[in-house]
Amino acid sequence: MEAALCVPRCMPDPWLNKLSALAPLTAEERHALAGAATRTVVVRAGQDIVAEGRPVDACHVLLDGFAVRYKLLPQGRRQIVHFGLPGDALDLDAMITGRLDHAVGAVRRCHVAVLPHGALHDLSGRHPGIARAFRCESVLDSAISREWVVNVGRRSSYQRIAHLLCETFTRLRATGHASDEGERAFDWPLSQSELGDATGLSTVHVNRMLQQLRAERLIGPRSDLITILDWPGLQRAGTFDPGYLIQDWRQARGSGAAESIVRAEAPDGSHTRRERPCPGRVG
Amino acid sequence: MEAALCVPRCMPDPWLNKLSALAPLTAEERHALAGAATRTVVVRAGQDIVAEGRPVDACHVLLDGFAVRYKLLPQGRRQIVHFGLPGDALDLDAMITGRLDHAVGAVRRCHVAVLPHGALHDLSGRHPGIARAFRCESVLDSAISREWVVNVGRRSSYQRIAHLLCETFTRLRATGHASDEGERAFDWPLSQSELGDATGLSTVHVNRMLQQLRAERLIGPRSDLITILDWPGLQRAGTFDPGYLIQDWRQARGSGAAESIVRAEAPDGSHTRRERPCPGRVG
DNA sequence: CGCGACCTTGAAGAACGTCAATGGTCGTGG
DNA sequence: CCACGACCATTGACGTTCTTCAAGGTCGCG
Numbered sequence: 001m002e003a004a005l006c007v008p009r010c011m012p013d014p015w016l017n018k019l020s021a022l023a024p025l026t027a028e029e030r031h032a033l034a035g036a037a038t039r040t041v042v043v044r045a046g047q048d049i050v051a052e053g054r055p056v057d058a059c060h061v062l063l064d065g066f067a068v069r070y071k072l073l074p075q076g077r078r079q080i081v082h083f084g085l086p087g088d089a090l091d092l093d094a095m096i097t098g099r100l101d102h103a104v105g106a107v108r109r110c111h112v113a114v115l116p117h118g119a120l121h122d123l124s125g126r127h128p129g130i131a132r133a134f135r136c137e138s139v140l141d142s143a144i145s146r147e148w149v150v151n152v153g154r155r156s157s158y159q160r161i162a163h164l165l166c167e168t169f170t171r172l173r174a175t176g177h178a179s180d181e182g183e184r185a186f187d188w189p190l191s192q193s194e195l196g197d198a199t200g201l202s203t204v205h206v207n208r209m210l211q212q213l214r215a216e217r218l219i220g221p222r223s224d225l226i227t228i229l230d231w232p233g234l235q236r237a238g239t240f241d242p243g244y245l246i247q248d249w250r251q252a253r254g255s256g257a258a259e260s261i262v263r264a265e266a267p268d269g270s271h272t273r274r275e276r277p278c279p280g281r282v283g
Numbered sequence: 284m285e286a287a288l289c290v291p292r293c294m295p296d297p298w299l300n301k302l303s304a305l306a307p308l309t310a311e312e313r314h315a316l317a318g319a320a321t322r323t324v325v326v327r328a329g330q331d332i333v334a335e336g337r338p339v340d341a342c343h344v345l346l347d348g349f350a351v352r353y354k355l356l357p358q359g360r361r362q363i364v365h366f367g368l369p370g371d372a373l374d375l376d377a378m379i380t381g382r383l384d385h386a387v388g389a390v391r392r393c394h395v396a397v398l399p400h401g402a403l404h405d406l407s408g409r410h411p412g413i414a415r416a417f418r419c420e421s422v423l424d425s426a427i428s429r430e431w432v433v434n435v436g437r438r439s440s441y442q443r444i445a446h447l448l449c450e451t452f453t454r455l456r457a458t459g460h461a462s463d464e465g466e467r468a469f470d471w472p473l474s475q476s477e478l479g480d481a482t483g484l485s486t487v488h489v490n491r492m493l494q495q496l497r498a499e500r501l502i503g504p505r506s507d508l509i510t511i512l513d514w515p516g517l518q519r520a521g522t523f524d525p526g527y528l529i530q531d532w533r534q535a536r537g538s539g540a541a542e543s544i545v546r547a548e549a550p551d552g553s554h555t556r557r558e559r560p561c562p563g564r565v566g
Numbered sequence: 567c568g569c570g571a572c573c574t575t576g577a578a579g580a581a582c583g584t585c586a587a588t589g590g591t592c593g594t595g596g
Numbered sequence: 597c598c599a600c601g602a603c604c605a606t607t608g609a610c611g612t613t614c615t616t617c618a619a620g621g622t623c624g625c626g
Contacts, residue, residue: 053526069429071429071430071433073433073437073438073522074522077437078437079432079433079436079437081429081432081433082429093422093425093426096415096418096419096422096532097422097532098532101426101429101430101526101527102429125411128408131414132379134418135379135417135418135421136379138418138421138422138425139376139379139380139421141425142376142421142424142425142428143376143384145425145428145429145432146352146354146364146365146384146385146428147354147384148432149362149364149428149431149432149435150354150356150362150364152432152435152436152483153362153435153482153483154356154360154361154362154483155356156581157581157582191603191604191605192604192605192606193603193604199436200435200436200437201582201583202582202583202584203604203605204582204583204584204585204606204607205581205582205583207605207606207607208582208606208607210605211606223604223605239356239357243336243384244384439613440613440614474571474572474573475572475573475574476571476572484614484615485614485615485616486572486573487574487575487614487615487616487617488613488614488615490573490574490575491574491575491614494574506572506573
């Protein structure tokens, strides 16, 4: 009762809103999920929210802040594999596995709701809507993960950074964490070194590509706030197609689909080898 | 009745075996799942099993063959984001979304069981074990996907190829599709161009790295069959740690965990920046 | 025999990493 | 108040990795 003021929200409302957008939740289900949160913790910037490999017995939901899922490699190298944004469950998979194959770190001060697995399993068994919502969030994470493979695998450094900015802006906007009227902008707590860890690039090269994006007036000059000066231009620069982030599956399933933007590839349903020119990145 | 002989198996047994290894399935659940398969189709090498973006109303389970999930980029470039091996559900996510954000192609002739979403949703709602098994397979796919991000993001070309071979062998061995006594070997239907699409490399460079792996006597000389001559050596070459593929979650959850191999990173639970040397790949 | 798909090789160049140094900002302690 | 150190952004020079381009070789198949 005395600690009710120390954090902006003690209920996992951002998460409930995200889940509701993915799958319909009844008022009862929302209330039950909110009641599963036993506590809220504040994690300092640079600290781990979940350590790699350690057993986990609760889900962590990001209420506020910026988190990354990352894996460490020999010789101190690191690859960030996912951005955790407000409203995201950071370790939903651990409900199944009981541990994570990667770590979750706080890029800046994070407010995290803790929801024990036991309670979530109970709810998931009793409420089909909740079980479905969990699977929806999992599916969305998978789609993002696949796109990250494409990003680091087949895009130039310039495209990679532009694409990641487009993706992050789109995700933040969906939950109301990016301003969208007039000037598009969002807080950016990542250092250039961390952005390199997310894109598979060196710090120096990240710096040069950011300068190029700024020189072309696609983004603003500040490093702690991404201002998108030319949204269509930035999407072009990153060859960004938000189709994989679309969450209106209920609508998309029934209708004939008009939600994707570019989607104009070979309509014949074949990928025989002789038709493709050659692999490799294009600068 | 007349087509019963045309395919080796008409029941999705390899999939049931995989699911059973992930989560306990009762005999009744196995039987119910097997009954959900309405037909088996044979897809020729080079053809798509599921086209990108098209509505899907059934799950496709690979009984035999080798499939890839891939995304196309402008100018004919391609990134393969997943290998579909016998026993894998190729498009489980589409149960939720009703469509795929990527295509699924047959690398060589594939036998595919078709299980309509309606029936799977029914079973998933009636049998908690089935619902859990679906989520388990999803979680495993996610873990693999994250490791692919690491692979293309932070490993050298040589390491990437070695790692992918290690992963594929480990997955095939788990389902009995790779020989393990005496000589370790498995069928390899991918061309060097396709291997480049999976690792984010050019065909030419894939060729040179494969030659290096062969010259170092880590793998055999044949291009249609990977023979692992030095399994510890190949794991070292790819910095391969199978921890993310471990499927014994029921055991792993309770015990203190001794299943991982390397797992000897910073035990302090912090990743403050000044401690890491520098990002980037190492050859 | 000719064609297409694939593997292989060489040479040249672009993209990106590494090394090293500079300056800026901020918080801390004297 | 200033000095100091940590972290970060930035810049230049240089080296490596990887791509691109081009050509030749093998094999299976019509």
